[in-house]
Amino acid sequence: MNIYGASGHAKVVLDIAKSINLEIAEVYDDNAALKEVAGFRIQQPQKGVKISNVVITIGNNAIRKRIAQEKVLTLAACLVHPSVQVGGAVSIGEGTVLMPNVVVNNSAKIGKNCILNTASVIEHDCELGDFVHLSPNAALAGGVSVGEGTHIGANAVVIPCVKIGKWAVVGAGAVILRDIPDYAVVVGNPGKIIKYGKRIHG
Incomplete structure (x- = not known):
């Protein structure tokens, strides 16, 4: 490799x-x-x-x-640390890296070139687009979708079935209770949009 x-x-x-x-x-x-x-x-x-x-x-x-x-x-194929727990019917795209103690549960779908950082949790039926980055201890409850290029900060929590758009940023420790549009920057508990970031093309 x-x-x-x-x-x-x-x-x-x-x-x-x-x-x-x-x-x-x-x-x-x-x-x-x-x-x-x-x-x-x-x-x-x-x-x-x-x-x-x-x-x-x-x-x-x-x-x-x-x-x-x-x-x-x-x-390359996805790269997975030995401590990672992956459930059944999970798909993980090429070039994606799963750091130590990550949990990916049943029927989750992870795109290409993603980073699932240390001890992040992706629950059942979540779907992550390409180039997503989950920081350490970020937790997605069941059925969450995350668009391409979005970065979710350390210790952020997303409740079930929330849809997060592409190229958004979720701040460290944020608690996300509702859908987030493309390019939004969200912080706090509960999460609130404070601005919109740069649009990524291509």
């Missing part, structure tokens, strides 16, 4: 790979100033040269999507 992005997130992904005895071939990053991460020498990708079996290890959802669109890549 290859890693694209020499970030702090990459360090955790490299730990997961080690925990399942998965060999890392190369670590790539566009920043020529970066030389090493977690004991791995960083390579700069060559323009137009395909990189296979890749996990994009960048926490920012918009940047992760841009790399997926602009670079010549084929994604």
Whole structure:
């Protein structure tokens, strides 16, 4: 497997790979100033040269999507820490990473290039679009849907059957009791919209 992005997130992904005895071939990053991460020498990708079996290890959802669109890549299968609990009839997209102690329950659907961070909980029948990022201890109750590119902060809680739009941001510790539109930034308990973020195209 290859890693694209020499970030702090990459360090955790490299730990997961080690925990399942998965060999890392190369670590790539566009920043020529970066030389090493977690004991791995960083390579700069060559323009137009395909990189296979890749996990994009960048926490920012918009940047992760841009790399997926602009670079010549084929994604690796999902990467799952041994402590993760996954229920029956779950689907997980390519390039998605499940950190330690994540729980994904029955019939959940997870898109491509998602990050399910440490101890996050995705209950039955939830559906996450591509490039979603759940921070540590975020919890989605049953039947929640989350649109592409949305970031849900640490310890945020979403009650059952709420629909969260694309490229929204849910602040740390927020409690979400009602649907959230695209691009909204929501904080507090109960969650309230404080502004709208940048629209992501493509």
